[in-house]
Amino acid sequence: xxxxxxxxxxxxxxxxxxxxxxxxxxxxxxxxxxxxxxxxxxxxxxxxxxxxxxxxxxxxxxxxxxxxxxxxxxxxxxxxxxxxxxxxxxxxxxxxxxxxxxxxxxxxxxxxxxxxxxxxxxxxxxxxxxxxxxxxxxxxxxxxxxxxxxxxxxxxxxxxxxxxxxxxxxxxxxxxxxxxxxxxxxxxxxxxxxxxxxxxxxxxxxxxxxxxxxxxxxxxxxxxxxxxxxxxxxxxxxxxxxxxxxxxxxxxxxxxxxxxxxxxxxxxxxxxxxxxxxxxxxxxxxxxxxxxxxxxxxxxxxxxxxxxxxxxxxxxxxxxxxxxxxxxxxxxxxxxxxxxxxxxxxxxxxxxxxxxxxxxxxxxxxxxxxxxxxxxxxxxxxxxxxxxxxxxxxxxxxxxxxxxxxxxxxxxxxxxxxxxxxxxxxxxxxxxxxxxxxxxxxxxxxxxxxxxxxxxxxxxxxxxxxxxxxxxxxxxxxxxxxxxxxxxxxxxxxxxxxxxxxxxxxxxxxxxxxxxxxxxxxxxxxxxxxxxxxxxxxxxxxxxxxxxxxxxxxxxxxxxxxxxxxxxxxxxxxxxxxxxxxxxxxxxxxxxxxxxxxxxxxxxxxxxxxxxxxxxxxxxxxxxxxxxxxxxxxxxxxxxxxxxxxxxxxxxxxxxxxxxxxxxxxxxxxxxxxxxxxxxxxxxxxxxxxxxxxxxxxxxxxxxxxxxxxxxxxxxxxxxxxxxxxxxxxxxxxxxxxxxxxxxxxxxxxxxxxxxxxxxxxxxxx
Numbered sequence: 001x002x003x004x005x006x007x008x009x010x011x012x013x014x015x016x017x018x019x020x021x022x023x024x025x026x027x028x029x030x031x032x033x034x035x036x037x038x039x040x041x042x043x044x045x046x047x048x049x050x051x052x053x054x055x056x057x058x059x060x061x062x063x064x065x066x067x068x069x070x071x072x073x074x075x076x077x078x079x080x081x082x083x084x085x086x087x088x089x090x091x092x093x094x095x096x097x098x099x100x101x102x103x104x105x106x107x108x109x110x111x112x113x114x115x116x117x118x119x120x121x122x123x124x125x126x127x128x129x130x131x132x133x134x135x136x137x138x139x140x141x142x143x144x145x146x147x148x149x150x151x152x153x154x155x156x157x158x159x160x161x162x163x164x165x166x167x168x169x170x171x172x173x174x175x176x177x178x179x180x181x182x183x184x185x186x187x188x189x190x191x192x193x194x195x196x197x198x199x200x201x202x203x204x205x206x207x208x209x210x211x212x213x214x215x216x217x218x219x220x221x222x223x224x225x226x227x228x229x230x231x232x233x234x235x236x237x238x239x240x241x242x243x244x245x246x247x248x249x250x251x252x253x254x255x256x257x258x259x260x261x262x263x264x265x266x267x268x269x270x271x272x273x274x275x276x277x278x279x280x281x282x283x284x285x286x287x288x289x290x291x292x293x294x295x296x297x298x299x300x301x302x303x304x305x306x307x308x309x310x311x312x313x314x315x316x317x318x319x320x321x322x323x324x325x326x327x328x329x330x331x332x333x334x335x336x337x338x339x340x341x342x343x344x345x346x347x348x349x350x351x352x353x354x355x356x357x358x359x360x361x362x363x364x365x366x367x368x369x370x371x372x373x374x375x376x377x378x379x380x381x382x383x384x385x386x387x388x389x390x391x392x393x394x395x396x397x398x399x400x401x402x403x404x405x406x407x408x409x410x411x412x413x414x415x416x417x418x419x420x421x422x423x424x425x426x427x428x429x430x431x432x433x434x435x436x437x438x439x440x441x442x443x444x445x446x447x448x449x450x451x452x453x454x455x456x457x458x459x460x461x462x463x464x465x466x467x468x469x470x471x472x473x474x475x476x477x478x479x480x481x482x483x484x485x486x487x488x489x490x491x492x493x494x495x496x497x498x499x500x501x502x503x504x505x506x507x508x509x510x511x512x513x514x515x516x517x518x519x520x521x522x523x524x525x526x527x528x529x530x531x532x533x534x535x536x537x538x539x540x541x542x543x544x545x546x547x548x549x550x551x552x553x554x555x556x557x558x559x560x561x562x563x564x565x566x567x568x569x570x571x572x573x574x575x576x577x578x579x580x581x582x583x584x585x586x587x588x589x590x591x592x593x594x595x596x597x598x599x600x601x602x603x604x605x606x607x608x609x610x611x612x613x614x615x616x617x618x619x620x621x622x623x624x625x626x627x628x629x630x631x632x633x634x635x636x637x638x639x640x641x642x643x644x645x646x647x648x649x650x651x652x653x654x655x656x657x658x659x660x661x662x663x664x665x666x667x668x669x670x671x672x673x674x675x676x677x678x679x680x681x682x683x684x685x686x687x688x689x690x691x692x693x694x695x696x697x698x699x700x701x702x703x704x705x706x707x708x709x710x711x712x713x714x715x716x717x718x719x720x721x722x723x724x725x726x727x728x729x730x731x732x733x734x735x736x737x738x739x740x741x742x743x744x745x746x747x748x749x750x751x752x753x754x755x756x757x758x759x760x761x762x763x764x765x766x
Contacts, residue, residue, distance in 0.1 A: 063131035066273040069111060076114045077102045078124035078133035100342045101156075102137040105281050117601065125150060128268050135278065136266040149269045154279045155262035159239040161194065163254035166227040172254025178205035184226040184234045187213045191235045198235070198257060219244060220658055220691055223251065239263075246347070247689055295364040297501035300341065308332045309346045309354055309363035312687065313448075315468060315526045316368040317345060318694040321595055321649045325586070327526040328367050328493075331387075331519065335509045347693075350446055350684040355379040358494050364502060367493035369467065371421055380497050384506045386490035387514070388523065392425050393469045394482030396461035397454055403461060403482035406434055413437040413460040417447050422463040425486050446684040455479050467527040475698045525585045543717040548578050550591065553615050561623035566714040568619060570707045571643065575618075580611045592618020622646055633668060640670035640704050644678070648700040651692035652678065659686060675701045 062068055069075050079098070099115075106113035116133050118124035127133035129149050136150070163172035171177050183195045183206050192211070199206040210232065212225055226232050227250075238256065245251045265282075267275045285304060293299045300306050310316045310328050317326035329345065336343035346363050348354055354366040359380030369390070370376070372383045394403045394414070403409055409429065416422035418440050426438040441450055453459040455478040464472060466484060473479045492510075495503050513519040547569045548554070554572065558565035575593040576582035588595050589607055591614040596606035602624070604617035626642040628650055633641070645653045656678035657667040663680075665673040679697035680686045687694045 061131040062134070063268065063270060065271045066109075066277060069134060069274065070109065073111050074114050075106050075109060075111045075135065076116050076127075076133040077135050077137040078116045078118045078127045079136075079138045080118050080121065080124065098137055098156075101282070101285055102135070104285070105278065108281060109277070125266070128266065131268075134267065134271070134274065138265075150266040151269050151272075151275055152262075153265040153267070153275065154282050155264050156282065157239070157263050158260050159237055159263060160256040160260055161191065161235050161258045162238040162241055162256050163233050164223075164236050164241055165233045165252045165254065166223060167250040167252065168227065169252065170231050170233060172233055172252055175202055175205055175255050175257065178202070178233065180207040180231065181205060182207065182229050182232040183209045184229060184232045185209060185211055186222055187211050194258065195235050218654065220248070220654075223248070224658070224661075237261075244691075247691060247693070249689065295358075295361055295496055295499055295502065297505065300364055300502070301339075304342055305344050306336050306339075306341045306365070307344045307346055307363045308336075309348050309357045309366035311350055311354075311368040312347045312693045313350070313368065313684075314471065314682070314694060314696060317347065319649065319651070319692055320586070320695070321588075321598070323586070323595065323597070327522060328369065330522050331513070332365075332367075332493075334513065334518075335506065338509065339505070349688060351443065353379070355381050355494065358496050361496060365493050365495045365506060367491075369465070369491050370494065371465075372490045372492050373421060376494070381494040382497050382499065382503055383490075383492040383494050384503060385492065385510045387492055387510060388467070389488035389490055390468075391466040391484045391488045392422065392463050392486035393466050393484045394461055395451065395454060395464050395469050395472060396480050396482055397457055398478050398480045399457065400460070400480075402480055405483060406432075406485070408483070409434050409436040411435060413439060415439045415441055415450055415453070415459040415462050417441055417445070417450060418443045420447070421489075425463060429485060444685070448683045449685070451476075451479070452683065471527060475696055547714055547718065548572065550578070550611050550615060553612050554619075557615050557619040561619050563619065563622070564711075566718055567639070567707070567711045568615075568622075570710040570714055571622075571646075572615070572618075573710060574703060574706045580614060581609050590614030590618070592621075594618050594621060625650055637669055640708070641674070643704050643707055644670065644675075644700040647703040648678070648695055648697075649692065652681065652690075652695040652697075652700070655681060655687075655690035655692050655695075656697070659690065670704065675704070 060072075062072065103113050116127060118127060118133075118138075121136075121138065124133065124136045124138060128136055163175065165172045170181055183199060185192045185195045195209060199209060210229060212222060223234075223244075226234055233254075235257065238253070241251065241253050245253060265278065267278065293303055295307075308329075310326070310332075312318060315327050317324070317329040319325070324345075332345075333343050346357065348357055348366075353376075354363075354368060354370060355376050356379070357363045358366045367387075369387075371390070372386070377383065394409070396403050396412075401408070403412065406429070414422075414426045414429075414436055416426050416438065423438070423440060426436070429436055430438060447464070450459060450462050451464065451472055454462055455476045461482070463485065466488070469481045473481050493506060495506065547566065550572070551565070551569065554568045555565045557563075558568050572578065572591050576591050578591065580591050582591070582593060583589055584593055586595070589599070590609050591611055592608075594602075594604075594608055594614065594617045596608075598621055599606045599608045599617045602617045602620045604613050604620075608614040608617050622642060625645045626638060628645070629638050629641050641653055641657075644656075653674070656674050659680065660667040660674045660677040663677055665676060667674060675697075678695065678700060681690055681695045681697050
């Protein structure tokens with residue numbers, strides 16, 4: 001039987017939910033949109049997701065051995081995530097290399113990899129036995145139980161079970177110290193039977209077993225629930241517990257319990273040639289722990305892994321719609337791929353300097369759009385040649401007078417981050433005779449907090465790198481970009497001092513890609529705002545006329561998945577402005593702006609520029625996202641969460657709901673609650689404790705509001721054709737006045753009615 005080593009095993013998403021949409025929503029008319037006027041498909045941005053085929057089911061049945069696989073030209077890997085990250089990888093070799101090794105193995109065989117998403121480890125085994133997959137490639141262990149016609153590969157690694165608790169829980173360093181504790185376990189996991197046996201072996205330590213029946217894969221929710229029980233502990237994989245501890249400081253990892261567990265892949269017993277070839281490959285490829293190895297090039301090539309340290313932030317490294325992204329990450333990945341190395345990304349806490357991690361040998365190279373300075377060089381590192389140059393600009397509030405000249409700084413206050421290069425820049429302004437007050441923020445205050453503080457009026461002004469200010473202002477209309485106060489400074493990567501072998505190769509890479517169109521496209525993706533965001537366009541709403549050129553296609557897809565077709569049209573306008581050839585800077589395609597990898601998952605191999613395929617792929621994915629939320633959520637709240645997840649990713653919304661609870665907000669309500677929390681996930685003090693890390697929270701907030709506004713206006717002029725409508729109550733006087741307001745430009749330069757139409761404390765969407 002398969003044993004899932006995570007704290008939980010994921011069940012399949014429910015498919016039987018019927019979302020009934022309320023026709024009368026207290027919203028105001030809008031035509032906000034985020035146009036993505038695209039080039040032709042051939043000019044699309046490089047895809048940031050996998051180039052492999054990903055599917056939920058196999059396209060054929062095959063129980064043959066290696067010869068049959070080669071004849072077909074495909075090898076099918078069963079995996080519960082389809083090879084996509086289920087959390088932001090912060091320093092995990094195991095999870096990152098599973099997909100890397102599998103795809104490399106397929107390459108060695110001369111076949112194409114296909115990833116089949118399994119509902120659970122047992123489902124993956126069933127696929128192998130039924131001929132629906134060829135290899136189970138996942139972070140699981142398998143016992144050779146009678147009846148399972150599978151064979152284990154050589155172990156990829158070993159791990160243990162460990163006692164786990166939270167900050168306020170009991171001491172789990174020694175099982176003999178526990179007295180009358182509760183073992184908190186998840187229903188349906190392999191740890192359940194182990195926990196029951198542990199209670200029998202240590203009756204004084206464990207007084208009872210508490211089983212959490214909640215279905216799902218939300219480890220954070222499970223740990224939060226466990227913390228509500230006094231004197232409670234649980235059992236989990238040591239390897240995955242270490243991953244959770246990388247973002248949860250309240251997790252205590254205690255004594256190992258039980259025997260060592262091998263982590264392996266599996267193939268059918270009837271495929272001995274495949275197994276032998278797989279074992280030979282894995283034996284040659286498997287690496288030892290890289291933590292203590294030297295950072296020189298020979299050691300790197302021998303290990304097969306290169307370690308890159310960076311920060312989890314908007315321009316360097318983050319997860320978005322299931323794809324790992326970031327300027328520094330993408331360039332580092334290109335370098336690793338060029339040398340056939342696996343990239344191990346190490347996320348450094350924002351309050352710690354990257355130089356420390358490199359100088360102490362904890363990473364091979366590092367960078368986060370880092371300015372090359374003499375001070376940093378003195379900390380034990382050498383820098384590469386310049387990637388690009390960036391100056392320093394003033395950024396202030398849109399509500400204050402602009403700072404367009406140095407004279408405008410007189411009488412103003414610059415609040416700058418502690419220990420940053422901005423301190424010296426600000427002091428130099430004073431030395432030049434400018435009457436500007438300089439305040440150094442407390443050490444615990446991040447740059448993101450300072451920027452947000454400026455937007456909120458807490459601080460007067462601050463300094464920011466030129467390549468970031470436009471992006472900052474694009475996401476927050478309350479910010480104003482001011483004068484440049486520092487000439488462009490060189491940016492680069494760093495290595496430990498004296499590491500000439502690695503530095504030489506990095507410099508060759510920088511020289512090669514500095515003027516390369518691909519590298520230029522990557523730079524623009526992260527440092528230049530998308531002009532389409534600011535295009536002044538409105539949705540045409542005329543009674544008696546179609547809402548879009550694709551109404552009939554939308555109605556068919558919406559009916560299949562129980563959505564109000566008018567909401568889908570509103571979303572389609574927000575995504576693409578009804579342009580079927582739209583391509584985003586991240587590679588999203590078509591009317592519904594579906595990522596190519598997601599389209600594959602839904603059974604629509606890209607491209608999806610043909611209107612019917614693009615709509616069907618997007619609506620099917622929207623339905624899949626909706627099914628990941630609890631069925632007992634109010635229908636409208638479930639819709640807002642679904643739309644936010646479509647835009648930013650389900651994981652970020654899950655993080656935001658958990659944060660909302662901690663902030664005393666309602667985790668089951670989007671407007672004025674979870675939307676508040678997701679905005680805070682752009683600040684290190686919050687996103688460093690979140691499973692999925694950093695997110696531009698302003699984007700899903702604006703996205704949901706834009707769609708809700710336009711959807712409401714559509715409901716006023718068309719029939720919904722949905723399964724059920726609640727009776728419409730008599731509207732309040734202010735609701736009637738919504739359609740009498742003059743038009744003004746909204747956040748992204750699009751047409752909306754005045755928000756004065758809404759009474760105080762009456763948020764849109766309630």
